[in-house]
Amino acid sequence: MTTAHEHPATPARPAGRAAEHPPRLSVSELLPDVYKAMIRLDIAARKGLDPVLVELVKIRASQLNRCAFCLDMHTKDALAAGESAERIVQLSAWEESRHFYTERELAALALTEAVTVLTDGFVPDEVYAAAAEHFEETELAQLVAAITVINAWNRFGVTGRLTPGHYTPGDVQH
Template sequence: MTTAEETVEYAAEQAPRMPWARHAPEVYKAMIRLDTAATQGLEPRLLELVKIRASQINHCGFCLDMHTKDALAAGESVERIVQLSAWAESRHFYTDKELAAIELTEAVTVLTDGFVPDAVYEKAAAHFEEAELAQLIAAIAVINAWNRFGVTTRMAPGHYQPGQHK
């Protein structure tokens, strides 16, 4: 059981380090433009699954809060969002195209495990036309960048409402 004192200590530890967007507004604006460009032509629910999965891997609570809420607002089910962290064991919840996108997301996000395997790339390429695949790769790269801002500056989850800007 968590005591009130432990809760206060935990909350203090989770306070944002800095409002990075206020201190680097041109970078923030560029990220918004890049995010908008990267997500063109991608199905919104698929895109949210990708953003959630990358954010899970990167432990970005702020982005998880944002993208789970956006996914729900886009019509995604709670069950599929909950199962996403165990997608490999819960494959029946997702289409083959979604699985290819999720697997590619993991490979691009966890580059410390090595290069993106040919089999993973080829599976994604079988489900996405080249232009759409390029957009997907861009969207994965962008959410990873957002995650790094969020994690590094300890952006606080819990305040986002769907439809708000990042």
């Protein structure tokens, strides 16, 4: 069984499509202790958070990081969790499509962008304050942890050139 953020030894590809780049390495195979620790971290980070909100955050971070593998996985997981295709499609332009999301989701998306894209070297006070208005302190810490974890997964996925297109919701044990 394939688990999250792992590719099989010979990745399956959708019919008629070839990978742009062959996979480079598999953290799950080469560093199983690191992989298992990441799974545990992922589970702990999202504990108690709304699963649909977590998937929106994971999709947005993965868009920013250009991780096709994670986009494939978390889009499918979001759809399986009941998220609408329309809201997923609008995520890449959420600031112009605010009416699709709740104020809480907007605060989480803004925080996701600030934590993911640290070009200024910090998370702006106004972004953090907006998130703090919508999430109690422990929940906010969990949200920051979930954003941090997906960013780490994205870096493994992009560096390892994990191939999207073979993930099926329910394959994941975390």
